[in-house]
Amino acid sequence: xxxxxxxxxxxxxxxxxxxxxxxxxxxxxxxxxxxxxxxxxxxxxxxxxxxxxxxxxxxxxxxxxxxxxxxxxxxxxxxxxxxxxxxxxxxxxxxxxxxxxxxxxxxxxxxxxxxxxxxxxxxxxxxxxxxxxxxxxxxxxxxxxxxxxxxxxxxxxxxxxxxxxxxxxxxxxxxxxxxxxxxxxxxxxxxxxxxxxxxxxxxxxxxxxxxxxxxxxxxxxxxxxxxxxxxxxxxxxxxxxxxxxxxxxxxxxxxxxxxxxxxxxxxxxxxxxxxxxxxxxxxxxxxxxxxxxxxxxxxxxxxxxxxxxxxxxxxxxxxxxxxxxxxxxxxxxxxxxxxxxxxxxxxxxxxxxxxxxxxxxxxxxxxxxxxxxxxxxxxxxxxxxxxxxxxxxxxxxxxxxxxxxxxxxxxxxxxxxx
Amino acid sequence: xxxxxxxxxxxxxxxxxxxxxxxxxxxxxxxxxxxxxxxxxxxxxxxxxxxxxxxxxxxxxxxxxxxxxxxxxxxxxxxxxxxxxxxxxxxxxxxxxxxxxxxxxxxxxxxxxxxxxxxxxxxxxxxxxxxxxxxxxxxxxxxxxxxxxxxxxxxxxxxxxxxxxxxxxxxxxxxxxxxxxxxxxxxxxxxxxxxxxxxxxxxxxxxxxxxxxxxxxxxxxxxxxxxxxxxxxxxxxxxxxxxxxxxxxxxxxxxxxxxxxxxxxxxxxxxxxxxxxxxxxxxxxxxxxxxxxxxxxxxxxxxxxxxxxxxxxxxxxxxxxxxxxxxxxxxxxxxxxxxxxxxxxxxxxxxxxxxxxxxxxxxxxxxxxxxxxxxxxxxxxxxxxxxxxxxxxxxxxxxxxxxxxxxxxxxxxxxxxx
Numbered sequence: 001x002x003x004x005x006x007x008x009x010x011x012x013x014x015x016x017x018x019x020x021x022x023x024x025x026x027x028x029x030x031x032x033x034x035x036x037x038x039x040x041x042x043x044x045x046x047x048x049x050x051x052x053x054x055x056x057x058x059x060x061x062x063x064x065x066x067x068x069x070x071x072x073x074x075x076x077x078x079x080x081x082x083x084x085x086x087x088x089x090x091x092x093x094x095x096x097x098x099x100x101x102x103x104x105x106x107x108x109x110x111x112x113x114x115x116x117x118x119x120x121x122x123x124x125x126x127x128x129x130x131x132x133x134x135x136x137x138x139x140x141x142x143x144x145x146x147x148x149x150x151x152x153x154x155x156x157x158x159x160x161x162x163x164x165x166x167x168x169x170x171x172x173x174x175x176x177x178x179x180x181x182x183x184x185x186x187x188x189x190x191x192x193x194x195x196x197x198x199x200x201x202x203x204x205x206x207x208x209x210x211x212x213x214x215x216x217x218x219x220x221x222x223x224x225x226x227x228x229x230x231x232x233x234x235x236x237x238x239x240x241x242x243x244x245x246x247x248x249x250x251x252x253x254x255x256x257x258x259x260x261x262x263x264x265x266x267x268x269x270x271x272x273x274x275x276x277x278x279x280x281x282x283x284x285x286x287x288x289x290x291x292x293x294x295x296x297x298x299x300x301x302x303x304x305x306x307x308x309x310x311x312x313x314x315x316x317x318x319x320x321x322x323x324x325x326x327x328x329x330x331x332x333x334x335x336x337x338x339x340x341x342x343x344x345x346x347x348x349x350x351x352x353x354x355x356x357x358x359x360x361x362x363x364x365x366x367x368x369x370x371x372x373x374x375x376x377x378x379x380x381x382x383x384x385x386x387x388x389x390x391x392x393x394x395x396x397x398x399x400x401x402x403x404x405x406x407x408x409x410x411x412x413x414x415x416x417x418x
Numbered sequence: 419x420x421x422x423x424x425x426x427x428x429x430x431x432x433x434x435x436x437x438x439x440x441x442x443x444x445x446x447x448x449x450x451x452x453x454x455x456x457x458x459x460x461x462x463x464x465x466x467x468x469x470x471x472x473x474x475x476x477x478x479x480x481x482x483x484x485x486x487x488x489x490x491x492x493x494x495x496x497x498x499x500x501x502x503x504x505x506x507x508x509x510x511x512x513x514x515x516x517x518x519x520x521x522x523x524x525x526x527x528x529x530x531x532x533x534x535x536x537x538x539x540x541x542x543x544x545x546x547x548x549x550x551x552x553x554x555x556x557x558x559x560x561x562x563x564x565x566x567x568x569x570x571x572x573x574x575x576x577x578x579x580x581x582x583x584x585x586x587x588x589x590x591x592x593x594x595x596x597x598x599x600x601x602x603x604x605x606x607x608x609x610x611x612x613x614x615x616x617x618x619x620x621x622x623x624x625x626x627x628x629x630x631x632x633x634x635x636x637x638x639x640x641x642x643x644x645x646x647x648x649x650x651x652x653x654x655x656x657x658x659x660x661x662x663x664x665x666x667x668x669x670x671x672x673x674x675x676x677x678x679x680x681x682x683x684x685x686x687x688x689x690x691x692x693x694x695x696x697x698x699x700x701x702x703x704x705x706x707x708x709x710x711x712x713x714x715x716x717x718x719x720x721x722x723x724x725x726x727x728x729x730x731x732x733x734x735x736x737x738x739x740x741x742x743x744x745x746x747x748x749x750x751x752x753x754x755x756x757x758x759x760x761x762x763x764x765x766x767x768x769x770x771x772x773x774x775x776x777x778x779x780x781x782x783x784x785x786x787x788x789x790x791x792x793x794x795x796x797x798x799x800x801x802x803x804x805x806x807x808x809x810x811x812x813x814x815x816x817x818x819x820x821x822x823x824x825x826x827x828x829x830x831x832x833x834x835x836x
Contacts, residue, residue, distance in 0.1 A: 040563065040831045057812075059475035064829045066607035076609070079563045079831075096567055131834050145458065145497045149514055189484035191494070390819050390827050394475075394812055401808050409808050411482045413458045413497075416549050 007032050007074075010332060011092055011101035013082045013270070015042050015065050018107035018302035018321035018328075025329030027072035031103075031336070036094065038081045040065055043130055044386055046318060047395075049170065051133035053177035054141070054185075054411040055402050058130055060394040063387040082108070084273040087295050103297050103332045106270070106284075107325065110303035110316055113264030113281060120165075123241040124261035127170065136260070138415045140178070143257055144186055145413070148193050154255065160198045161256035163246045165238045166263035167204030168211065169353035172221060174260060175202045176356040179228035184406045201231045201254060203238055205263070210353060210361065212315070217361040220370045224355045238263075265316055267304050279306035279313065288343035290328055299328035309346060318385075319349055354378050357403060425450050425492075428750060429510055429519035431500045431688070433460050433483050436525035436720035436739035436746075443747030445490035449521075449754070454512065456499045458483055461548055462804055464736060465813075467588065469551035471595035472559070472603075472829040473820050476548055478812040481805040500526070502691040505713050521715050521750050524688070524702075525743060528721035528734055531682030531699060538583075541659040542679035545588065554678070556833045558596070561675055562604055563831070566611050572673065573662075578616045579674035581664045583656045584681035585622030586629060587771035590639060592678060593620045594774040597646035602824045619649045619672060621656055623681070628771060628779065630733070635779040638788045642773045656681075683734055685722050697724035697731065706761035708746055717746040727764060736803075737767055772796045775821060 008031050012019045015037040026033045044061040051058050069077040084093040085106065091098040112128055114121040125136045140162075147159040164175045179200050187195040202209075202225065208218045209225070209232065222232055237249040238259075246254045267282035276292055277285040283306035284292070290305060292298045302321030307314050314320045327344045334341040350364025352374060360374035369377060379399065386392050401407045426449050430437045433455040444451045462479040469476050487495040502511040503524065509516040530546055532539040543554045558580075565577040582593045597618050605613040620627075620643065626636045627643070627650065640650055655667040656677075664672045685700035694710055695703040701724035702710070708723060710716045720739030725732050732738045745762045752759040768782025770792060778792035787795060797817065804810050819825045 040559065040829075057475050057477035058832070059477070059828050059830065062830055064607075064827065067825065067827065067829070070606045070609070078567075080567075129834065130832060134832075141458065149496075149498075188488045189482075191488070388827060390815060390825075393815050397808060397811050397815075407485065407808075409482060409485065409806060410477050411458075411485070412477065412480055414476070414548060414552075416547065 008102040008336070009034060009100070010103040010105065011036065011099060012105045012107060013085075013092060014107040014109055014268075014302075015039075015077075016045070016107060016109045016302065016321060017318045018109075018325040019105065020068070021322045021325030022105050022107065022301070022329045023069070023072075023075055023325075025326050026332070027075050029074060029333060031074060031332070033072075033075040034099065034101075035065065035069060035075060035077045036080055036082055036092070036099075037065060037077070038079070039130075040077075040079050041130075042068070042387060045128070047382065048127045048130070048133040049174040049177055050398075051130070051410075052127060052136040052140070052174065053181045054137055054408040055177065055181075056395060056398045057410050058134055060391050060398065061386070062130060063391065068387070082270060084270070085298075087274070087276075087292070087298060090297070101297075103299070103335075105299045105301060105325070105328050106304060107301050107321065108268040108270040108304050109321075110265045111268050112261060113266035114261065115264055117240065119240040119242065120238060120259070120261060123243060124165070124259040126261050127174070134414065137410070138413045139258065140181075141411055141413050144190060144193065144195075148190050156193075157197070157199075158244050158255040158257045160195070161254060162198070162200045162258045162260065163203060163238070163254055163256045164200065164260045164262070165203045166261065167202055167206065167209040167232070167234070168262060169351070170262040171202060171204070171260075172209055172225060173354055174262065175200055175230045176225055176228055176354065176359075179225075179230050180356055181408060181411075183229055185408050185411065189411075198229075199231060199256075200229065201233060201256070203233045203236045203248070205235065205237045207234050209234070212351070213353075213361060213363060214368055217363065217368055217370055221353070221355055221361055224359045228356050265303065271304055283313075289331060289341070290324055290344050291331075299331070301325055301328050307344070314346055317351065320346055323347065352378050352381070426520040426754070427452060427518065428521040428523065429517060430454065430523045430525060431503075431510060432525040432527055432686075432720075433457075433495075434463070434525060434527045434720065434739060435736045436527075436743040437523065438486070439740045439743030440523050440525065440719070440747045441487070441490075441493055443744050444750070445493050447492060447751060449492060449750070451490075451493040452517065452519075453483065453487060453493060453495045454498055454500055454510070454517075455483060455495070456497070457548075458495075458497050459548075460486070460805060463546070465800065466545045466548070466551040467592040467595055468816075469548070469828075470545060470554040470558070470592065471599045472555055472826040473595065473599075474813060474816045475828050476552055478809045478816065479804070480548060481809065486805075500688060502688070503716075505692070505694075505710070505716060508715070519715075521717070523717045523719060523743070523746050524722060525719050525739065526686040526688040526722050527739075528683045529686050530679060531684035532679065533682055535658065537658040537660065538656060538677070538679060541661060542583070542677040544679050545592070552832065555828070556831050557676065558599075559829055559831050562608060562611065562613075566608050574611075575615070575617075576662050576673040576675045578611075578613070579672060580616070580618045580676045580678065581621060581656070581672055581674045582618065582678045582680070583621045584679065585620055585624065585627035585650070585652070586680060587769070588680040589620060589622070589678075590627055590643060591772055592680065593618055593648045594643055594646055594772065594777075597643075597648050598774055599826060599829075601647055603826050603829065607829075616647075617649060617674075618647065619651060619674070621651045621654045621666070623653065623655045625652050627652070630769070631771075631779060631781060632786055635781065635786055635788055639771070639773055639779055642777045646774050683721070689722055701731075707749060707759070708742055708762050709749075717749070719743055719746050725762070732764055735769065738764055741765065770796050770799070
């Protein structure tokens, strides 16, 4: 499969934030760049929860990879799945056979971590793939359709109870968006259903939400999310699940037909196939220049890489992946030019989480923001980072309709099986 | 399930163009109106081919039914499947049990007619449901991904050959949109693939395309579609198919991995469950006021109804369904007011078909239009008939990007199994 040409080849595994930015930086160079992904589109993962809660259409948070690569003469996309890497012979194993490389950038991202809890893994929804979000949207809307029909009071309550595990940004954002979907939109859709009785329970093991944030923002987030009708259970943990029930560690249980899990992240399965030193959550230990210790031609970036800076491992955030991708590309170009490059220096631009309409929290350059201002920052930054003018326009339209008319038009059940 | 209230109840089966317009006209009346559909959205079927060819996102041609019904106090939506009608006891059979009615409007639409050809039915794609369009898009894009990888010349050619059966509006519109997708967009996406060799074969049994149109427009359509690179085979018929081959009646065969069938339409399966007189293609014979002969409280409208006017049966077109739905509603209201109403009088506003960028044909009020003017008419009318400002905006954006930038951004393979 594709013999090496005269020029050197860079293979990039995974076209998330890290891989995409590496490819962009290598475009126009004299290297052959092969971009591999199992999907033919880049996915803007931070907005998956908005697809799951019927605010955005699935097309707005995706971008066809060939629409990017066809602009660059030296960059090519191959839709394939990578099952392993042979570091010694310098080849990645794909579904279509081995693919040789001179430089490798592994940017395969992360997977949900259920910490070995099979019953939770079997019954919980998570948000990693586009199909996860569409499936969750179909499930949520179908739950209300079923609730509208059932005569069984207990079943109705379970259908209208949603347990969200994990009080990090994903859990908080999803809980807020779900609360606004039910109390703002679905309450009008189902005149015979007591939609105001919908229970959204946010379960977090720590004594506060949004763990890495400063205490005032954590408190603000809790106040706002509770105002939206979300029950916050701090210091609580889920121990197991069945189709209509969630079990907590303290022995209590919640009758719920929907369990959403955002309480753990781990390295993508590709990491497990690689015989290299690992850190917590299966992440691959990298040197200060993001390469593998004994393989300076192999970069590991983004969620997959574990690098400690001042005693703390770099977080699994889009910004770390973006900067890592750019760094790896620059490092390869420097190597080709026989130049030296300083170690990877992550610049923390800050983090933010949205709670609901006009309510968000943000930390940047040591400053704290909350409320409407933080929400406007969040909107602007997310529109800016979406790829393509059509996606920006379509997303703006979706948000405008949601904000002005409380109209989430994408409340479609698109699975024929429901 | 839902006992009859004091006021009379109208049950509408199917929320296509016919059912939707009937519901709209009955909104605000003193009748209880129950709208039944197996999907929770109205589908703008005439634009399905644009979803299949990656121009429009699936959300733009759909509208959540509850977003309509929640505006009307006396109208309610029930997501359910109707399996039969008991005309004597006046009840429809749904998956959730029987539902009594005083008036019934059957607007279940049509299904593809494969004329009993099992091999074609097994291997052909058609366009009736939203999932058909998304599945066809995934299939077309995957064919090019596979073609890009295969070393087998014959397989590559078969992957890049598309046989479209039926030279009516759907076949012509799909062929034109597919030709523009391949020759305008995919040709840039696959630098190593001879995309210009893509074959799109349009097979039509009649000696001309667009059967009901005047000869000059038929000739124009043929010229334009051939200019787009579509091979037109008139007077030809498909006799069978297998996964990689299409057999023609004249004994020839075409190696193709995609077969699209738009050569036949028949009444939706619900018609077969009803013991009433039928006409050709299983359509239900109705009186001049769109009711069943022995059941004046039961209306059958749209594609499902067969009514001869001046020796010709009303065509299976959106306009017939829209006007039929309005008529049925007005007739029911007249009946309640003990007034007389004239028989259904279909007003032919005209028909149109788009061939490609800036090229369409239209017939209206005895006038013929073709080319850019007809295309502008087509754009305007389709934008007008889409439901909801968001859909109109999103569709305009999709078309603008396609027209200005030759950019079909929705070229996503969203099925994880591909």
